Amino acid sequence: MAHVCDPTLVFRQLFEKVSSTYTYVLADANTREAIIIDPVIETVDRDIKVINDLNLKLLYAVNTHVHADHVTGSGQIKQKLPGVKSVIFDMNAKADIYIKEGDSLQFGSKKIEFLSTPGHTNGCVSIVCHTAKSVFTGDALLIRGCGRTDFQQGNSALLYDSVHSKIFTLPDDYVVFPAHDYTGQTNSSVGEEKKHNPRLSKAKEEFIKIMANLNLPYPAQIDRALPANLVCGIQN
Amino acid sequence: MAHVCDPTLVFRQLFEKVSSTYTYVLADANTREAIIIDPVIETVDRDIKVINDLNLKLLYAVNTHVHADHVTGSGQIKQKLPGVKSVIFDMNAKADIYIKEGDSLQFGSKKIEFLSTPGHTNGCVSIVCHTAKSVFTGDALLIRGCGRTDFQQGNSALLYDSVHSKIFTLPDDYVVFPAHDYTGQTNSSVGEEKKHNPRLSKAKEEFIKIMANLNLPYPAQIDRALPANLVCGIQN
Numbered sequence: 001m002a003h004v005c006d007p008t009l010v011f012r013q014l015f016e017k018v019s020s021t022y023t024y025v026l027a028d029a030n031t032r033e034a035i036i037i038d039p040v041i042e043t044v045d046r047d048i049k050v051i052n053d054l055n056l057k058l059l060y061a062v063n064t065h066v067h068a069d070h071v072t073g074s075g076q077i078k079q080k081l082p083g084v085k086s087v088i089f090d091m092n093a094k095a096d097i098y099i100k101e102g103d104s105l106q107f108g109s110k111k112i113e114f115l116s117t118p119g120h121t122n123g124c125v126s127i128v129c130h131t132a133k134s135v136f137t138g139d140a141l142l143i144r145g146c147g148r149t150d151f152q153q154g155n156s157a158l159l160y161d162s163v164h165s166k167i168f169t170l171p172d173d174y175v176v177f178p179a180h181d182y183t184g185q186t187n188s189s190v191g192e193e194k195k196h197n198p199r200l201s202k203a204k205e206e207f208i209k210i211m212a213n214l215n216l217p218y219p220a221q222i223d224r225a226l227p228a229n230l231v232c233g234i235q236n
Numbered sequence: 237m238a239h240v241c242d243p244t245l246v247f248r249q250l251f252e253k254v255s256s257t258y259t260y261v262l263a264d265a266n267t268r269e270a271i272i273i274d275p276v277i278e279t280v281d282r283d284i285k286v287i288n289d290l291n292l293k294l295l296y297a298v299n300t301h302v303h304a305d306h307v308t309g310s311g312q313i314k315q316k317l318p319g320v321k322s323v324i325f326d327m328n329a330k331a332d333i334y335i336k337e338g339d340s341l342q343f344g345s346k347k348i349e350f351l352s353t354p355g356h357t358n359g360c361v362s363i364v365c366h367t368a369k370s371v372f373t374g375d376a377l378l379i380r381g382c383g384r385t386d387f388q389q390g391n392s393a394l395l396y397d398s399v400h401s402k403i404f405t406l407p408d409d410y411v412v413f414p415a416h417d418y419t420g421q422t423n424s425s426v427g428e429e430k431k432h433n434p435r436l437s438k439a440k441e442e443f444i445k446i447m448a449n450l451n452l453p454y455p456a457q458i459d460r461a462l463p464a465n466l467v468c469g470i471q472n
């Protein structure tokens with residue numbers, strides 16, 4: 001119920017208003033080696049300023065999945081900070097590093113671990129940082145919600161199983177940091193979502209019915225975002 | 237450089253998009269007694285749902301000052317959660333509890349302390365929570381910025397002295413949680429702002445010149461917000 005609680009971890013949550021996307025910066029407070037999760041192309045300059053002000057050395061730009069609602073900032077970051085490596089799980093996307101279930105990435109003495117949580121897309125991962133007691137859930141689990149399952153190989157039964165078997169089995173006090181929030185909430189916890197998520201706290205059959213009846217509009221940026229994100233962003 | 241790091245404190249940061257206002261909920265994790273800082277009228281229902289989901293008992297709705305850019309949610313919260321007391325520093329405003337420099341408020345075993353930090357308005361306070369190593373700076377200190385000083389008894393020389401004598405004398409690793417951010421940043425630290433704030437890291441004379449030449453537009457919601465906020469929000 002508290003927040004990221006590791007004094008040797010630098011942590012910053014950042015927000016991009018148009019797509020309501022959260023970007024995260026994590027770093028080892030001693031070595032200053034850092035990663036960024038889900039950067040957005042529109043806010044790359046802000047993110048790089050934060051990284052420079054905090055005197056961090058960025059190693060990896062990680063995307064939780066191939067986003068359909070905004071263009072990733074990974075490509076621009078790689079251009080502006082040479083040496084940074086893009087990281088993705090999805091084998092259909094182009095990136096410097098492909099991770100798979102159970103892999104981890106090291107930055108200084110800190111580590112993030114990857115859990116395959118498909119359903120919103122096939123290549124969705126959730127990222128766990130055990131020392132921070134945090135999980136970055138991408139669009140698999142949102143605060144009192146979840147990502148849509150009507151595009152990009154979306155599969156609501158699969159999403160339900162992913163969240164229940166991978167995220168909801170983490171300790172209840174782990175902080176949930178999603179890729180988006182549309183209501184101004186910045187985080188939640190595993191215990192809270194297990195109890196209060198209006199979709200995922202339900203039985204599987206009911207969840208599938210809810211997801212089939214959302215009637216969401218066509219994603220505003222999908223035609224621009226998907227081709228760009230399949231190559232980890234616009235690089236030039 | 238880490239985040240709110242007190243496992244016995246419940247902490248939640250919330251955002252209202254139209255006025256770019258941050259609202260904060262703090263509670264004792266054991267007794268569940270809670271306070272809310274700078275609620276916004278438009279997001280009262282969201283805030284109350286968070287408070288109820290987290291099984292908290294709200295004692296106080298605290299405003300860091302009489303806001304000119306949004307209507308406080310204090311009045312509506314008092315209506316919807318009877319027993320909650322509104323708290324303000326400004327003697328020109330109406331509230332249940334007036335606090336003064338050096339006062340503190342208790343919720344369970346937790347405590348916040350008030351520092352008078354005038355300059356944006358005469359009644360601006362900054363709120364320190366030592367166990368969370370955090371300071372809620374209202375509009376006195378923003379991330380890489382500060383509140384305007386051209387309305388509501390604004391005085392840039394006074395604001396400079398407030399920030400330097402009250403906020404910048406806190407430990408460098410104290411997290412800065414402002415009342416607003418317009419760039420999607422969620423927090424900063426005292427050490428960071430001392431070094432990187434483009435206004436307040438300057439000498440006093442230069443700061444006064446910067447503030448005199450901002451040429452900001454008339455505050456969008458001031459004519460609606462000020463009369464309401466002087467009585468701690470719309471109550472009926």
Ligand SMILES: [Fe+2]
Pocket residue numbers: 065066067068069120139147
């Ligand atoms: Fe997505």
Ligand SMILES: [Fe+2]
Pocket residue numbers: 301302303304305356375383
């Ligand atoms: Fe203000």
